[in-house]
Amino acid sequence: MKKVIPALLVSFGVALTPLVATATTPLYQEAYRPQQHFSPLQQWMNDPNGMVYLDGEYHLFYQQNPYANIWGPMHWGHAVSKDLVHWEHLPTALFPDKHGTIFSGSAVFDHTNSSGLGTKENPPLVAIFTYHDHWAEKLGTKTFQTQGLAYSLDKGRSWTKYAGNPVLPSPGIPDFRDPKVVWHAESKQWLMTLAVKDKISFYGSSNLKKWRHLSDFGQDIGAHGGVWECPDLIKMKVEGSDKEKYVLLVSINPGAPNGGSGTQYFVGDFDGKTFKLDAEFENDLNAPVDQSLKTDVVDKGVWLDFGTDNYAGVTWSNVPESDGRHLFIGWMNNWNYANKVPTDVWRSAMTLPRELVLVKQGGDYRVQSRLVAEVGRLHESSRAIDAPVKAKSLDLNKLLGVNKIGQRIQLTLDLKADQRAQFNFGNGKQSVVFTIDNAKQELMLDRSRSGKVDFEPGFAKVQLAPLTEPLVRAELDIVVDQSSIEIFVNKGASVFTSQMFPDSPLDQLRISSDSELTLASAKSFTLGSIWK
Numbered sequence: 001m002k003k004v005i006p007a008l009l010v011s012f013g014v015a016l017t018p019l020v021a022t023a024t025t026p027l028y029q030e031a032y033r034p035q036q037h038f039s040p041l042q043q044w045m046n047d048p049n050g051m052v053y054l055d056g057e058y059h060l061f062y063q064q065n066p067y068a069n070i071w072g073p074m075h076w077g078h079a080v081s082k083d084l085v086h087w088e089h090l091p092t093a094l095f096p097d098k099h100g101t102i103f104s105g106s107a108v109f110d111h112t113n114s115s116g117l118g119t120k121e122n123p124p125l126v127a128i129f130t131y132h133d134h135w136a137e138k139l140g141t142k143t144f145q146t147q148g149l150a151y152s153l154d155k156g157r158s159w160t161k162y163a164g165n166p167v168l169p170s171p172g173i174p175d176f177r178d179p180k181v182v183w184h185a186e187s188k189q190w191l192m193t194l195a196v197k198d199k200i201s202f203y204g205s206s207n208l209k210k211w212r213h214l215s216d217f218g219q220d221i222g223a224h225g226g227v228w229e230c231p232d233l234i235k236m237k238v239e240g241s242d243k244e245k246y247v248l249l250v251s252i253n254p255g256a257p258n259g260g261s262g263t264q265y266f267v268g269d270f271d272g273k274t275f276k277l278d279a280e281f282e283n284d285l286n287a288p289v290d291q292s293l294k295t296d297v298v299d300k301g302v303w304l305d306f307g308t309d310n311y312a313g314v315t316w317s318n319v320p321e322s323d324g325r326h327l328f329i330g331w332m333n334n335w336n337y338a339n340k341v342p343t344d345v346w347r348s349a350m351t352l353p354r355e356l357v358l359v360k361q362g363g364d365y366r367v368q369s370r371l372v373a374e375v376g377r378l379h380e381s382s383r384a385i386d387a388p389v390k391a392k393s394l395d396l397n398k399l400l401g402v403n404k405i406g407q408r409i410q411l412t413l414d415l416k417a418d419q420r421a422q423f424n425f426g427n428g429k430q431s432v433v434f435t436i437d438n439a440k441q442e443l444m445l446d447r448s449r450s451g452k453v454d455f456e457p458g459f460a461k462v463q464l465a466p467l468t469e470p471l472v473r474a475e476l477d478i479v480v481d482q483s484s485i486e487i488f489v490n491k492g493a494s495v496f497t498s499q500m501f502p503d504s505p506l507d508q509l510r511i512s513s514d515s516e517l518t519l520a521s522a523k524s525f526t527l528g529s530i531w532k
C-alpha cells in the first residue's frame with residue numbers, strides 16, 4: 001500500500017487511510033458474506049485477472065481497490081488455491097506506478113524464458129496487464145491505456161515491473177485494454193487478444209515484449225450495446241470428438257440480454273493470424289427473431305450466462321494437459337449496481353469455478369458451463385428421494401426430511417411440452433423464483449422479493465432466457481449461497497448466475513406446476529464453508 005502514489009488517490013477522492021473492518025462480527029460471518037464463493041477479505045473487487053496454474057497452485061488475481069469498498073485506483077489483489085474452492089488470501093501483487101493504475105489482464109508461465117525476464121533454470125511467471133493513466137485521461141488525451149508487463153520468480157509471491165514498460169503503446173483509442181495472452185503452439189508465438197472499443201484486436205510476439213498487430217475481429221458482428229472488455233480466445237475440443245474449434249469470449253457492458261454487463265461468445269477457427277467465424281454461427285447471429293416463438297426474449301448475441309451477475313470471466317492458463325479442462329471464473333456482479341450492493345466490509349464475489357465445454361448442436365456449436373468437480377469437496381451431507389414422485393406441488397424439505405434444504409440441489413424433472421414449473425427458494429419471508437415455461441419456450445428468474453433490492457431500480461427486474469425447444473426432461477444443478485444463486489440447466493446449456501440479498505438463507509424449496517409433473521430424482525447436499 002505504501003507504494004501507491006498518494007496524489008493519485010487524492011485524484012479519486014479516496015481517503016489515504018485504508019478502511020479497516022470495524023464491525024464486531026467475526027470475519028467471514030458478516031451479513032451476506034458468501035460461504036462457498038471467493039470474496040476479498042475486505043474492500044472492493046472486480047474482474048478476475050492473471051489466472052494461472054503453477055506447481056499445484058491455482059493463482060487468482062483480481063481488480064482490487066485496497067482503500068475503499070467502491071471502485072477506485074486499481075491494483076491486483078491475489079489469492080491461491082490448491083483445489084479451486086478453498087482460497088488463501090495473499091498480499092496485493094501489483095501496485096500502480098508512473099504509467100498508471102493496473103487494469104485487467106492475464107498471466108502466463110514463460111517456461112522457455114522467451115522473455116529473458118527469468119532464467120532457463122527459473123523461468124518467470126509473466127503478468128500482462130493494462131495501465132490506465134488517470135492523469136492523461138483527465139488531461140483529455142486518448143492515449144491513456146497501454147499494456148505493461150510484470151514478472152515473478154518466486155511463484156507469484158513478489159513481482160517486478162518490466163523496465164521497458166509499456167510494451168504496447170496506445171493507438172489513440174481510449175478503450176484499449178484487458179490483454180489475454182496464450183502460447184499459440186501452431187503458429188509458435190505468444191498471442192494477445194485485446195479489447196479495443198467494440199472490437200477485438202489480435203497481436204503476436206515471440207518474447208512477450210515486442211508485439212505486432214495481426215488482425216481485428218467483430219466490428220459488425222454480435223452484440224454491440226456497449227464497450228467490449230475482457231476477451232479470451234480458447235482452443236477447445238468438441239465434446240466426444242477430436243475436432244477442435246476456437247471460442248472467443250467477449251464481455252460487454254452495457255448490452256447484456258438482461259441489462260448491464262454480460263458475456264457473449266463466438267465460435268470459429270484461428271489460423272495464427274485471423275479469427276474466422278463459423279458460417280452457421282454467423283447465420284444464427286444474423287437470423288431475424290422468430291416471431292412465431294412466444295418468448296419475450298430478444299436475443300442478439302450468443303450468451304454464456306443469462307443471469308445478471310457473471311462478468312469479465314476468462315479461463316486459467318497453464319492447466320496441465322493431463323487435466324485438459326477449460327477452467328473459468330467470472331466476477332459475480334454487474335456494473336449497473338456493483339458499487340451499491342448492500343455489503344460493507346467487502347464488495348463483490350466471484351462465481352463458482354466452472355468448466356467450459358464445447359458441444360455440437362446440429363451443424364453448430366455451443367459452449368456449456370458446468371460446475372467443476374472440485375465443488376464436490378464442499379459436500380458435507382446429502383439427502384435424496386428414493387423413487388420418482390408425481391404431483392402438482394412438492395415441498396422438497398418434506399420430501400427429503402430436512403428443516404433446511406442443502407446449498408446444492410440436483411433435480412431431474414419430466415415435464416410436458418407445454419408445461420410450466422416454478423421453483424420457489426424461500427426463507428419463509430423472502431424468495432427467489434425460477435420458472436421453466438415450456439409453452440413460452442422461456443426460462444425466468446425473479447428476484448424481486450428476494451430481500452434487499454431497493455439499492456438499484458433495475459435489480460428487481462425479471463431475468464429471461466430463451467429455450468430453443470421445450471424442456472421435457474430438465475436436469476438442474478443449483479447452488480444457493482448467502483447472497484447468490486447459480487442455476488445450471490441441462491449440463492450448463494442455459495445458466496443463470498444471480499446475486500440476491502435475503503435476511504437469512506433461502507433454505508426452503510417448493511416446486512409447483514399447472515399440472516402434474518414427475519420429479520424423477522432429487523438430491524440435496526449441505527456445503528461446508530470455504531473459509532474453514
Ligand code: FRU
Pocket residue numbers: 046047063074103104105130177178229230312
Ligand atoms: C471490466 C473492466 C475492464 C477494466 C477493469 C477496470 O469490468 O472495466 O475492462 O480493465 O474493469 O477495473
